[in-house]
Amino acid sequence: MLKWSSKLLAVSFSIAALTACAAPTTTNTASTSPDAASPGATASSPSRLDTIVSRGKLICGVEGTIPGFSFVDSSGKYTGLDVDVCKAVAAAIFGDPEKVEYRNLDSTARFPALASGEVDMLSRNTTWTLSRDSAGGNGLEFAPATFYDGQGVMVTKASGITDLKQLDGKAICVETGTTTELNLATRSTELGIKPNEVKFQDSNAGFAAYQEGRCQAMTSDRSQLAAKRTAFPNPDDHILLDAVLSKEPLGPVTINNDSRWFDVVKWVTYGLMQAEEFGITQANVEEKVNDRSPDVKRFLGGDGNLGKDLGLPNDFMVKAVKAVGNYGEIYERNVGTGSPLKIDRGLNNLWSDGGLMYSPPFR
């Protein structure tokens, strides 16, 4: 036994030494890879889109536990803003918003699940950052943000904390593996404070520990804090600090180097915003197909072949809007005035109303 263990020990040491030497050679061979995905080749190269069409349903990664964004309601159905984006994409491809299979993913499982092809896309409050987008980082593609969020801090009223600086030396609960964790570290370095961070892999465990009083503060995206607070026994005992720690543009995500599939997700998302701009709603979308405006007609597939160019049915936006409504309707229903969250539209308004939601032209 001793002999074997010692040998294995020796082998593992030598492997460690070998990998250290082998690293430079692999670098050279890998550096040529971006050329392989030249733009001309993508139209004919195999795409995730073909897989989805032949499978007959879309597999969408969601968070699954945030009311308003993705949550299983009392009848066992997924609802929320993120879920509606999945439904819109499914409706655009299949004409049926129910052809979606949802997978609940926590913050650490989401990227490996996407990279391994376990899910086709993420619609799971994921912040768009350079390191996640770049090939050298996580190697993902970010569709336009469907929700502009910012990181906030929630504290109990009893703690008397009103300012970030008062967090010095106080315990604060964080979800690990998120941009939240980094932003907190950066802002506390800037402010010269040292909060005591308690990190949880599962946001529910984090919120539970906060509610139990393990931490005096909890940090996460403001929308998430507001959403979770509605489920607390006494929501009025908790307040959101005014300080916003970061920019958090949240949006759907697909894998790198698959432009055909990425374009579908990107333009369906834009289409929802464009529909609101055109005044196309769930109720009137079918009449609007014969609208006098050539722009609207082209957008809904009554003219031209925008949908076909994407590899979709030409009336894909009719199906998507019919299924979930335009962006404004999705927002109000899930997180706005029509929901318990009542989050002001603010940055999430259309560009014409002072917000950031802006779709490039459908032409």
Add this chain to the structure above:
Amino acid sequence: MLGNLFRNLQQQGRQFNFSFLQSQAGFNIGETIIPYETNSPYYWAFVVGLVNTLRSILVGFVLTTIVGVVAGIASFSDNWLLRQLNRVYVEVVRNTPLLLQLFVWYFAVFFALSQGGQIAQLPGSVFVGKETGLVIPWSSGTSIAWISFGALLVGAIAAYLIWHRRIKLMEEQGASGQREFTALVSLGIVGLLLFLFGLQWEFPRLNDTGGVDGGLRMSLEYGALLAGLSFYTGAFIAEIVRAGIQSVSKGQWEAAKALGLQTGSSMRLVVFPQALRVIIPSLNSQYMNLAKNSSLALAIGYPDIYATFITTQNQTGRAVEGILLIALIYLLLNLIISVLMNIFNRSVQFAER
């Protein structure tokens, strides 16, 4: 498989190397005992995580051995209540998942001890508070305390040598061993005095602002992890100890009795040393299980090396390199445990004559 991996990585335009370890980590680690800054490099974050892991594993080994051996021997007790309690403990703990037990320790036991945001005082000057954590009496760490600690160590070694010499004299020369016995007793008394007063125990107390001063401070996460690991592995060790003792043939008990030894003495001098031969090899795998199970710390917010890896791979996207790295670290850790246990094992085996 390796070829496949490299091809896939290439397709995603990513390179396989460990250079990310040199760049700034940029995240904080809640609990550290060696210095760590937000802008420390990733490899240092891994070291800090490893130290945290080792801290839970090593203390866990000691605690779980004590729990396991006591529970194992208790299953032979003449006391009915003790036997039944022991059985309930072993069966319940052995047959439920560790993750569940960790949540129970963390959310149900430790949080319940300090209900309503108050700092609770337990018997023996132990304080529990949600933010304060667990505070226990501890040596104050002055130079006198360190000298006493050194003296205790030297004394323990001396006592061990004298005890051996006494047995040898008694066996070979049939001496009474009275002289050595007196020496041992006096050493014991000096040791006890040093332990009680020389170490300068510092008892934690509540201060005016509602905090706790003095003593050794551990976070609730660390406390819950230790408790969970020790009692979980302890239940398995208890069964191993029980099996080991049962494996010693009944004749040995009877022979010991015939020589006029008490039950306690026959267990200690005759049966247990023979049982060790059976116990040690299985104990080895239990220690390894404890080392591996410590990675569940993440679930209750204790920053061990696995938690560090999770954050790192999420920020850098280096899942393959990170997995390799921590797999290698856990492998090394367990091989070292295995080698040490094997050395120990050889020392208790029968010397063939």
